[in-house]
Amino acid sequence: MQLDSRSDYHTHTTFSDGQGSVADMVVSAIEKDLAKIVITDHAPLPFATRYALSIQELEHYRSQITEMQSAYGDKIIVGMGMEFEFIPEVYSWIDAIQRRDWDHRIVSIHHLGAGKSLHLVNGNAKEFASLFHSFNNDGKALCTHYYKTLQKGLATGWFDIIGHLDVIKKHNAEFTFFREDDDWYQDLIYETLELAKVHGMSMEINTGGFNHPPAEQYPSRWIIHAARENNIPLLLSSDSHTPATLGQNFDTFI
Numbered sequence: 001m002q003l004d005s006r007s008d009y010h011t012h013t014t015f016s017d018g019q020g021s022v023a024d025m026v027v028s029a030i031e032k033d034l035a036k037i038v039i040t041d042h043a044p045l046p047f048a049t050r051y052a053l054s055i056q057e058l059e060h061y062r063s064q065i066t067e068m069q070s071a072y073g074d075k076i077i078v079g080m081g082m083e084f085e086f087i088p089e090v091y092s093w094i095d096a097i098q099r100r101d102w103d104h105r106i107v108s109i110h111h112l113g114a115g116k117s118l119h120l121v122n123g124n125a126k127e128f129a130s131l132f133h134s135f136n137n138d139g140k141a142l143c144t145h146y147y148k149t150l151q152k153g154l155a156t157g158w159f160d161i162i163g164h165l166d167v168i169k170k171h172n173a174e175f176t177f178f179r180e181d182d183d184w185y186q187d188l189i190y191e192t193l194e195l196a197k198v199h200g201m202s203m204e205i206n207t208g209g210f211n212h213p214p215a216e217q218y219p220s221r222w223i224i225h226a227a228r229e230n231n232i233p234l235l236l237s238s239d240s241h242t243p244a245t246l247g248q249n250f251d252t253f254i
Contacts, residue, residue, distance in 0.1 A: 042085065
């Protein structure tokens with residue numbers, strides 16, 4: 001299954017937590033000889049975060065992408081996308097936004113509910129420690145909740161790309177919290193891939209993971225191999241938050 005190294009399906013701008021405008025990202029993509037860039041800022045949420053797009057800026061966001069499609073359509077494909085954080089507790093909120101016209105909808109997990117609180121999965125080490133503690137320091141319970149929540153997102157049929165599938169490993173570089181070769185963990189992965197296949201979804205190889213503690217892509221190579229065996233389409237995504245990092249580490253997977 002050949003990977004397209006000239007398309008980047010996961011990028012962020014100043015509309016969420018990125019450091020470049022939509023125009024900055026598109027111009028940089030052209031300079032890097034990319035054939036396609038999909039702008040996928042974090043979808044609005046009904047509570048404050050340090051990263052999500054404001055609901056008041058949603059129409060402006062869409063209009064900026066439309067402008068770039070018109071201005072640079074002869075040089076590059078500019079996709080109108082969004083990274084949707086699937087949180088079952090705000091199901092209706094997500095549904096209302098995903099019903100808009102999008103070229104690509106990424107589904108990711110950033111927060112997990114524990115008791116009456118939401119905790120960040122892929123935040124800093126202190127935030128992950130708080131999440132782990134909320135699951136009584138039980139790695140199996142945490143991973144099971146993570147993947148079962150992701151599976152609920154896939155089962156909606158709303159999305160077409162799985163974002164950083166195993167980001168739960170971000171702070172697990174030394175296998176402190178769980179081991180990927182445990183049968184129970186691999187079963188969760190295979191269940192998730194089966195749902196992706198049923199719903200005709202693609203899976204991203206998120207090379208932004210090289211900048212995180214595991215110093216490798218999301219997901220792990222054995223998961224990429226399993227996806228290939230199940231004929232799940234694979235896409236390269238940099239998860240870039242700056243124009244300079246578009247297409248980062250793509251050469252690792254060509």
